[in-house]
Amino acid sequence: MKIAHVVCTYPPYYGGMGNVVFQTVSELAKLGHYVEVFTPQFFDKNFIETELPTDKLTESIQNQKKVEDDLNVVAKRLKPVLHSGNAAYIPQVKKELANFDLVHLHYPFYGVANMIRKWKLRNPHIPLVITYHMDNRSPGWLGMYFKYYSNYWMPKILVTADLLIGSSFDYIKNSNAADFFKKYPQKWRELPFGVDTERFKPRQKPEALFKKHNLNINIPTLLFVGGMDQAHYFKGIPVLLEAAKLIKKNNFNLQIVLVGEGELKEDFIMRTKILGLADRIKFVGAINDQELPYYYNMADLTILPSINQAEAFGMVLLESYASGVPVIASDLPGVRSVAQEAGIVFPVNDFQALTESIIGYFDEKTDRQFWSQKARQIALDKFSWTTITAQLNEYYQQLVS
Numbered sequence: 001m002k003i004a005h006v007v008c009t010y011p012p013y014y015g016g017m018g019n020v021v022f023q024t025v026s027e028l029a030k031l032g033h034y035v036e037v038f039t040p041q042f043f044d045k046n047f048i049e050t051e052l053p054t055d056k057l058t059e060s061i062q063n064q065k066k067v068e069d070d071l072n073v074v075a076k077r078l079k080p081v082l083h084s085g086n087a088a089y090i091p092q093v094k095k096e097l098a099n100f101d102l103v104h105l106h107y108p109f110y111g112v113a114n115m116i117r118k119w120k121l122r123n124p125h126i127p128l129v130i131t132y133h134m135d136n137r138s139p140g141w142l143g144m145y146f147k148y149y150s151n152y153w154m155p156k157i158l159v160t161a162d163l164l165i166g167s168s169f170d171y172i173k174n175s176n177a178a179d180f181f182k183k184y185p186q187k188w189r190e191l192p193f194g195v196d197t198e199r200f201k202p203r204q205k206p207e208a209l210f211k212k213h214n215l216n217i218n219i220p221t222l223l224f225v226g227g228m229d230q231a232h233y234f235k236g237i238p239v240l241l242e243a244a245k246l247i248k249k250n251n252f253n254l255q256i257v258l259v260g261e262g263e264l265k266e267d268f269i270m271r272t273k274i275l276g277l278a279d280r281i282k283f284v285g286a287i288n289d290q291e292l293p294y295y296y297n298m299a300d301l302t303i304l305p306s307i308n309q310a311e312a313f314g315m316v317l318l319e320s321y322a323s324g325v326p327v328i329a330s331d332l333p334g335v336r337s338v339a340q341e342a343g344i345v346f347p348v349n350d351f352q353a354l355t356e357s358i359i360g361y362f363d364e365k366t367d368r369q370f371w372s373q374k375a376r377q378i379a380l381d382k383f384s385w386t387t388i389t390a391q392l393n394e395y396y397q398q399l400v401s
Contacts, residue, residue: 001033001400004097006116007106008086010039010075016315017106017133020193027389029073038096040088041077080111085231087111094119097126101400104129105161108136110149113157120160127399130161134312135176137234150176162399164188165392167313171334175309189395192338194385195318202324202376203297210298213282215255220362222256223299223325225292225316229262236305236330237268242351243305243358245275252359254280259295261286296323300368301361304329304339307349311335317343322379326371328357341382342375 005025009018018039025035076096080088087110094115097103105116107130120128136146158164158180164187166172172181172188181188210217226235237258247254258268258281265283272281287295296302302320304311304327312334317327327343329335336345344361346353360366 001101001396002099003028003033003035003396004038004100004103005035005106006038006093006097006103006109006112008040008088008109008112010037010077016313019315020133021106023194023196023385024389024392025073027385028393031389031393033393035073036096036100037073037075038090038093039075039077040083040086040090041079083111091115097123100126102127102129102396104131106131106133107154107157108133114153117157117160127162127396128160129163129165129395129399130158131165131167132158132172132175132177133167134171135309137308137310155180158187159184161187163395165191165395167192168334168337170337171309171312174333175312191388191391191395192383193313193315193318194388195315195322195379195383197322197379197384200293200296200319200322200379202372203294206294206297209294213257213284215257215282215298219253219255220300221298222254222358223259223295223302223320224256224305225259225295225302225319226304227262228258228260228265228268230264232260232262233264234306234308234310236307236349237264238271239305239307239349239351239354240303241268241271241275241277241281243354244277244281246351246355247358248277248280250355250359252362254358254362256281257295257298258283259285259287259292292319293323296320296325299323299325301325301358302327303358304335305354306330306332306335309333314338318379318383321375321383324372324376326361326368326375328354328361341378342371 005021007017007021011018011022021037025037028035078090078092080090082089089111093112097119103126105113107113138146154176166188169190205217207217224240226232244256269283272278296319302316302325304314304316309332311332314329314335317329317338320327321342327339329339329343329345330348331345332348339345344357346357
């Protein structure tokens with residue numbers, strides 16, 4: 001089958017949606033499909049859309065290119081006529097889709113999603129699949145625009161799909177697409193995202209990384225992985241810092257490793273110093289794909305303290321599970337569906353409850369080996385990319401038959 005995936009971000013851009021697509025199309029190619037990915041060419045400005053430093057970015061591009069060369073996957077980066085953030089106006093995308101058996105749009109993709117709607121109205125015979133990844137939330141005028149778009153354009157876009165996919169019905173029922181879900185339940189399928197269980201797996205704690213960052217391998221370690229720019233403010237680092245302050249006040253010895261980059265990182269570091277936590281918290285910056293699994297192996301617990309529904313799923317939770325590391329996450333639709341499998345859920349923005357949950361987990365009564373094994377087994381049984389993509393392939397076959 002000849003399949004097109006259309007997405008607003010794609011590696012080496014650092015982001016969950018693009019990484020999901022990269023893993024999905026790689027697995028589809030292994031099943032014998034020819035896959036093309038259409039994404040904006042945002043790299044004319046020295047790759048400013050990615051968090052990775054230049055040397056690590058080059059390495060990431062080379063690794064990705066090797067994977068694409070080895071598989072039946074082509075990434076076409078189309079130059080936008082206009083773009084702002086991850087939104088893009090790319091009129092040429094409609095011509096590119098002419099000879100495909102099936103098209104898969106990853107929503108939201110402002111600018112292009114409406115073009116796909118128009119393309120589908122002119123090509124009703126070609127199946128269209130849309131994955132609804134997340135709501136977009138923002139304060140001020142941008143938030144007002146997102147609300148207008150969701151109320152007016154989103155239903156017009158979604159109704160053109162032959163099949164709609166959500167990572168969890170828990171999220172969809174609480175999202176901006178909730179009314180559409182109620183109106184057209186027959187269009188929807190629940191299909192979680194997956195994780196590479198060979199890349200992320202249990203290992204011995206990496207002594208070299210503890211030494212590199214001047215950390216004690218014998219002290220409980222909490223891991224955060226996520227963006228530190230304004231677009232990812234919803235990841236909730238301030239909540240984590242407030243909890244860290246209370247944890248110290250309770251005389252509990254805990255060290256926290258934060259992986260990620262962005263313009264807010266220096267503000268977070270300053271806040272850490274003001275709170276007197278610099279000796280307990282390490283900001284390690286952006287790291288490349290090859291290093292990332294070993295940072296999960298440093299952790300005893302991974303945290304996702306997100307503060308609103310811009311967080312729809314939490315890929316870091318799956319990467320942590322696959323590494324045999326339990327999680328603690330905010331009680332958000334979609335996120336809680338994953339976190340409750342082998343972890344702890346705490347009320348959104350409640351750093352007091354977060355503090356109690358963290359200290360409680362490291363209590364001597366907790367069977368941490370049990371939770372580690374359970375996390376790994378959940379990843380293998382429910383979230384391996386092989387399993388997830390096999391189900392997606394079934395949906396595709398039903399549409400084209």
